[in-house]
């Protein structure tokens with residue numbers, strides 16, 4: 330297990346970084362966002378969340394010399410055969426634009442009835458103790474929900490304003506940050522990581 334108390338967070342997404350800072354706060358580990366350590370974003374060339382997360386973690390660990398935590402995540406919509414999936418960030422093209430992605434998703438689902446608008450967020454986390462770590466720790470969280478017919482709410486990021494959370498009766502963008510951190514795909518993956526790290530974190 331890692332004993333290093335300073336990790337690099339291998340993400341450039343401000344929304345994710347805020348969620349990780351909240352989730353990691355009780356762990357007693359200092360976490361730096363990769364850009365604060367001069368680490369750029371690698372190209373996400375793979376077709377799986379797992380491989381893209383490995384690419385991000387390995388790149389950040391190599392350049393920073395620190396243990397690296399990466400998240401590759403996305404929205405899988407059943408009526409679209411799992412799209413946008415690993416391409417969620419660039420669904421409407423590059424550079425990534427959350428509003429354009431949400432508009433494209435609404436257009437794609439325009440003729441899909443409510444009962445068939447089911448979807449889930451996936452989050453794959455990778456923790457690499459070093460760039461050469463031969464046994465990266467890989468955790469997966471999922472969050473089932475439904476795609477709304479219009480955007481609602483100002484919190485979160487990405488597809489949150491379109492993602493209806495059945496138990497809460499609102500979109501993810503309307504949830505308090507603390508609640509999203511508990512129940513989301515990212516929160517669930519982090520809970521798995523926390524459990525597997527056991528006594529090696531506070």
Ligand SMILES: O=P(O)(O)OP(=O)(O)OP(=O)(O)OC[C@H]1O[C@@H](n2cnc3c(O)ncnc32)[C@H](O)[C@@H]1O
Pocket residue numbers: 339340341342345370373400401402403404417418425430450485486487488489501513515
């Ligand atoms: O690669 P990094 O730098 O971490 O940032 P990114 O935004 O490019 O991250 P991904 O490649 O993992 O793409 C994930 C996309 O999936 C969507 N997404 C993931 N988690 C989400 C969440 O909690 N709420 C809303 N949308 C989310 C959102 O569009 C993200 O841009």
Ligand SMILES: [Mg+2]
Pocket residue numbers: 373418
């Ligand atoms: Mg990305």
